[in-house]
Amino acid sequence: MAWELSEVPSNLTHSIHDSTVDVIAAKIEPKLANGLIRQLNQACPLENLRHVKRVRRCNEFGEKSELSIILCLATGPENFSEMYPQDVKKIVDTYKLNPFLAKVARFSATSKELWEEQCKLWPTSYHPPHDLDGVSGCKENELPSIFDFMRTAIQLSEVGKNAAVIVDPSTMQIIAKATCGTFQHDDFKSNECAEGNADSPFSLLETTENKDRKFFLPGTHVSEFNSLNMVVSCINPWGWMKQRPSEQKSLHCEGGFPWHPLRHAAIVAIGKAAERDKALFPTIYSSTKPNSNGSMEYYSVDEPAKRLKVDRKDNEQSAHEACCNDLSETRPYLCTGFDIYLVWEPCSMCAMALVHQRFKRIFYAFPNPATGALGSVYRLHGEKSLNHHYSVFRIKVPEAYWNGPVGFSDKC
């Protein structure tokens, strides 16, 4: 088995046939299309079906194209002509339409293939996950370095600990490394190493492997939870309560805490990246103009209408702004554009922290069936209300990698 990368979709991709919605549609004269779209969008907006196009064009027999328009959602399969709203009924009567039932895709497509399938039912719009080349959000030639960074994360993680490595993919630079600080551990090597790295932020990817380090064996089958796995913070976030350190040590206090129930690897790594940012760019903030959009970072009270207006403006200006600002602003906002490598799928606290800090891509090796928020229990990255969305990837680590010569002799 080789190293493999697969995207964790932001919504479940059911077979297309069990994720459709019935709608009532009707054929219309092409010249009526614009007016009817306007009227129907007002009378009966397709609230949760924004990916569905209102009008379908069929080129049958190569003659003039035929248009059909969605009138409204069908509320039941039988006798649908009685069920549509008053305004829609008025339109049907005015234009003497002949409504029929049609099926449309319930969810927006997560891949080009799915989108093509959907369009056979009824056309939908498709937005590739991110503005990267490949459909999957990862370029083929990135794979070797992606696997390298995951190796770095796995080597960092020890028995009972998750590990996180933050990377700037544009420079291949490691921004921060961390392991969980939820318990007091005897071995603080990894913390020291992480801090050493923070001191020299320009160091490029180190490939040094500490062959003496005891690796954390995640178990060949993830279903086999052994006691070691259960202390990993993201998998068993409540485990800290039962932990009684054999003796209180105060020698090493990472971030001022010998242990801390919330210092999961991702949280610690974010803290280090923030410290690094402050060290590298000590001057107060870049000269970005105040705007109301970014301040939604935390909480939001604005109305959708206002947002829409702002967004549309952005759309037009974004290309222009991008070329003007890219050079002047070398300091990234939070972790914008960065990747993070986690040995274990994060819990919802960590996954949301990664949203707040604006990561671009999340890579994890092992799913977390207990509390995993990026595919296993929840799919936070598919939550539309959030103000930032990242792509999520799972890296399948070959068994040989942890059964190999390095470190597992005592486990197997």
Added chain:
Amino acid sequence: MAAAAAAVAFMELALEQAKFAMDNLEVPVGCVIVEDGKVISSGSNKTNATRNATRHAEMEAVDALIREWQGMGLDQTNVAEKFARCDLYVTCEPCIMCAMALSILGIREVYFGCANDKFGGCGSIMSLHQSSSSSAELSGNEIPRPKGYKCTGGIMAEEAIALFKSFYEQGNPNAPKPHRPVRNSE
């Protein structure tokens, strides 16, 4: 009645913390943590100053407590017992991150001001205050179960929203220029 009056009194203190955040050009959110009817910790949002978007008011208040308790020599079990007696008053519904954090800590009760309809983890977007059943299956043996907590919203919500509104009018000086349209408004 007495409980409701107390809740308002504590929320007023949380709002003071939120105003403190706003005076420091931070998104105005504040909180206090209460044990046995006494405020034992407070926190205000520090995401801009720390350049760490996870430094929400709740996290600040929790860290201050843990630091204090560790200084007193309390171990994990003692700290868990302490949190089980604590209530949090926060001006805005905890986000998904904080809602999960509060569950991890095993806090007793949460009172919040306005709802958080984009990130709220206590009912708006997710309901992390209700202990989930998905992880219960795994908690057969000695594994601690997910902790739920009682959550009450809408306490002085208008005041909390008014703070946000005046903050947005002055603008967040540290926000990035928007790069591209936000996905959810397509």
